[in-house]
Amino acid sequence: MIKLRFSLFLCLLVSHGAVAEYRATGDLGIVIERAKGSALIINTSQRSILAKIESLGDLSHASVVFSRDERYAFIFGRDGGLTKIDLLQDKVAKRIIQAGNSIGGAISQDGHFIAVSNYTPGGIKIFLTETLELVAEIPAEYGENKLSKVVGLVDAPNQQFVFSLFDAGEIWLVDINNPKKPEIKKFKAIGKQPYDALLSPDGRYYIAGLFGEQGLAVLDLWNPETGVKRILPDYGKEDEKLPVYKMPHLEGWAVAGDYMLIPAVGQHEVLVIDKRSWTLVKRIPVAGQPVFVMARPDGRHIWVNFAFPDNQKLQIIDAKDLTIIKSLAPGKAVLHMEFTPRGEEVWVSVRDDNQLVVYDTESFKEIIRLPAENPSGIFFSSRAHKMGL
Amino acid sequence: MIKLRFSLFLCLLVSHGAVAEYRATGDLGIVIERAKGSALIINTSQRSILAKIESLGDLSHASVVFSRDERYAFIFGRDGGLTKIDLLQDKVAKRIIQAGNSIGGAISQDGHFIAVSNYTPGGIKIFLTETLELVAEIPAEYGENKLSKVVGLVDAPNQQFVFSLFDAGEIWLVDINNPKKPEIKKFKAIGKQPYDALLSPDGRYYIAGLFGEQGLAVLDLWNPETGVKRILPDYGKEDEKLPVYKMPHLEGWAVAGDYMLIPAVGQHEVLVIDKRSWTLVKRIPVAGQPVFVMARPDGRHIWVNFAFPDNQKLQIIDAKDLTIIKSLAPGKAVLHMEFTPRGEEVWVSVRDDNQLVVYDTESFKEIIRLPAENPSGIFFSSRAHKMGL
Numbered sequence: 001m002i003k004l005r006f007s008l009f010l011c012l013l014v015s016h017g018a019v020a021e022y023r024a025t026g027d028l029g030i031v032i033e034r035a036k037g038s039a040l041i042i043n044t045s046q047r048s049i050l051a052k053i054e055s056l057g058d059l060s061h062a063s064v065v066f067s068r069d070e071r072y073a074f075i076f077g078r079d080g081g082l083t084k085i086d087l088l089q090d091k092v093a094k095r096i097i098q099a100g101n102s103i104g105g106a107i108s109q110d111g112h113f114i115a116v117s118n119y120t121p122g123g124i125k126i127f128l129t130e131t132l133e134l135v136a137e138i139p140a141e142y143g144e145n146k147l148s149k150v151v152g153l154v155d156a157p158n159q160q161f162v163f164s165l166f167d168a169g170e171i172w173l174v175d176i177n178n179p180k181k182p183e184i185k186k187f188k189a190i191g192k193q194p195y196d197a198l199l200s201p202d203g204r205y206y207i208a209g210l211f212g213e214q215g216l217a218v219l220d221l222w223n224p225e226t227g228v229k230r231i232l233p234d235y236g237k238e239d240e241k242l243p244v245y246k247m248p249h250l251e252g253w254a255v256a257g258d259y260m261l262i263p264a265v266g267q268h269e270v271l272v273i274d275k276r277s278w279t280l281v282k283r284i285p286v287a288g289q290p291v292f293v294m295a296r297p298d299g300r301h302i303w304v305n306f307a308f309p310d311n312q313k314l315q316i317i318d319a320k321d322l323t324i325i326k327s328l329a330p331g332k333a334v335l336h337m338e339f340t341p342r343g344e345e346v347w348v349s350v351r352d353d354n355q356l357v358v359y360d361t362e363s364f365k366e367i368i369r370l371p372a373e374n375p376s377g378i379f380f381s382s383r384a385h386k387m388g389l
Numbered sequence: 390m391i392k393l394r395f396s397l398f399l400c401l402l403v404s405h406g407a408v409a410e411y412r413a414t415g416d417l418g419i420v421i422e423r424a425k426g427s428a429l430i431i432n433t434s435q436r437s438i439l440a441k442i443e444s445l446g447d448l449s450h451a452s453v454v455f456s457r458d459e460r461y462a463f464i465f466g467r468d469g470g471l472t473k474i475d476l477l478q479d480k481v482a483k484r485i486i487q488a489g490n491s492i493g494g495a496i497s498q499d500g501h502f503i504a505v506s507n508y509t510p511g512g513i514k515i516f517l518t519e520t521l522e523l524v525a526e527i528p529a530e531y532g533e534n535k536l537s538k539v540v541g542l543v544d545a546p547n548q549q550f551v552f553s554l555f556d557a558g559e560i561w562l563v564d565i566n567n568p569k570k571p572e573i574k575k576f577k578a579i580g581k582q583p584y585d586a587l588l589s590p591d592g593r594y595y596i597a598g599l600f601g602e603q604g605l606a607v608l609d610l611w612n613p614e615t616g617v618k619r620i621l622p623d624y625g626k627e628d629e630k631l632p633v634y635k636m637p638h639l640e641g642w643a644v645a646g647d648y649m650l651i652p653a654v655g656q657h658e659v660l661v662i663d664k665r666s667w668t669l670v671k672r673i674p675v676a677g678q679p680v681f682v683m684a685r686p687d688g689r690h691i692w693v694n695f696a697f698p699d700n701q702k703l704q705i706i707d708a709k710d711l712t713i714i715k716s717l718a719p720g721k722a723v724l725h726m727e728f729t730p731r732g733e734e735v736w737v738s739v740r741d742d743n744q745l746v747v748y749d750t751e752s753f754k755e756i757i758r759l760p761a762e763n764p765s766g767i768f769f770s771s772r773a774h775k776m777g778l
Contacts, residue, residue, distance in 0.1 A: 022477050022478070024413075024414040024456075024458035024459050024460030024476075024477060025413040025414050025415055025458075025459065026414055026415060026455075026456075026457060026458045026459025026460070026770065026773050026774070027457050027458040027459075044457075045457055045458055045500065066415075067413075067415075068415060068416050068433075068434055068729075068730070068731070069413035069414075069415045069416040069434055070413050070414065070415025070416075070459070071413030071415070087413075088411050088413060089411070109731045109732070109733045110731075110733045111434065111731075157687045157689065157731075157732060157733075157751075158733075158751045159733070159751075202646065202687050202688045203686075203687040203688075203689075204646070204687070204688070204689070222689065222709050223709075257591065257593070258665065276647065297592075297776070298546045298591050298592040298593070298776060299591045299592075299593070300546065300592075300593070300611065320611050320612075340457075341457070341773070341774030341775075342457070342498045342499075342500075342546075342774060342775070342776055343498070343546060343776075344498045344499045344546075344547075344548070362546075362547045362548075381415065382774045384415050384730070385415070385730030385731060385771045385774060386730075386731070387686070387687060387731055387732075
């Protein structure tokens, strides 16, 4: 009878653990706890923290992509760590160290392949999503066996990856329809020191920022044969004497209606660009050097955070008349924002206050604060369904 | 000992049933089997049918929305049935008959409310997503206690629903921030017999087609105070003598770059409209009267299906030069298409061949055919993250 009771007890434990796993995955997310090397699994419907996953290595500049079923999160660590997190079982499914120094990654359109961009050794590696088994390696060779740091890696339609070679000043377009033998198109002399890049939300334009000179390099993926073009010749560090506290992230560029809003480099300004002509329409003065300039999913509002010493602030621009309609002060060191998929709320990481703040994006009211240890990047599982992230 | 074994056996059964439910929900979908009143739960990663749910009533003209966690599908039946399907447990979670004749529905931005548009009695009803409990009822009254049929119901940003009154020629904008007391703005005399409507993907423009006259009615939700405007004055039934086999669905309008592609009414043409000026740019001759004109998620290709007697065909338009680049013949009575979230594949329902056909959208190769009984609408769970569907 004791044995029976014990077995029933075990049974309940097992069943309970399992029943708790009727968990859907459309409203989940990952928050990077940079200093601790850990990550939180969160739920945006309940606005709650479901689990903490530890021992993920160096997560400075970490980024995350999701499997197409939204079950797995893949975390790219600075130390070359690639970790596959199971969002249904709150645990690490697989973890490898794939390089010495890594800067980000992407997942292929069909969800079968993960690409990681590396500084050391310079190049990209492609892994099977399922097992993290290495499928292909593409060293970023230029000149005499020199390897370039790779930045701005994104996925693009038709099973392609695109990335930039910082040291070489090149953009490479990789077709992995035959994953064992990737086809590479190289675009050379695209500009000095591309430092980051973005793909337009429709997957058509790959745009790289240049650290070494003014302007931006644009590759039209509908017409790759026309080569890389230079746009916005005045864009970049406008004054060598002005300190640039942090190069803005390009991923955050906002598309709102006919306009793109982009962070000026080193200036207290957000620039408004006409998408058709790539010309400057307006400069909007803001509270500091912008880092992320992100459109609410409906494009009506654009949220902006700032580099030190203005990184306690957030400002919101109304796309209707391109003016600032709200300023917020979430706390010390506002690092990142992520909108819920249909944009009704936004999660904000406030690193030095050890908090996540959730705002209602229409009333700008604070809904809840949740504890997190030095949170940085926030990534929701709905990214699984988007291109170029 | 027998008891112990029995309990262990039970325990295994319970655990096994539960363990099988480590199912993520980002790659699921619903296929309507119209004639049978049943629905299939499908998986787009495995390209498989997971379950069949029966006894769902009259599913002619049925449509589906998804909860924000992508766990539940809500099916709107023609007979006023509203069924909540649990995609994790392959079963009906709740089913009500909420009206006598229904035409579609929507889910609020925050995911808490389901709205259903009814012909009989004319109006909309709003339910709690969680329990399907009635929260508010908005009769579509006009004139002396007359109730209008309601069509073109969509969700819009800031917890709004928008719909059209077919008999009254009105558009109503409903704010449910206080769900017990919805605020209603009525736009009158917008045109004769609005028969369907769409919301632009950014949630800004609500566009209703008019059955009773030429042109389209547009409400700019960024500037509702400016009222409803008429665009494309020549759009509609161009020749009264030409038979219109099926009014095109407006939901399928494609936005590709700067253009919108829309089905001409009664003509063998797809019309290309400039989004900025709402003017006609081009007429593309196609193989029949277009029904759905749908852009691949990257906007590069536009897929078109047709009304009887050309409903065995599909044509694909390249957005780059607005020409037809491919014609396919999937089978008898091609009713609907749904792209996978990042657009690498498309599922097509072929009603009279009792098949679903999955195509690679780049090579146009057929990947697989799956059996389904007279399939009509196909709806993937990624719709949970989109506005206006």
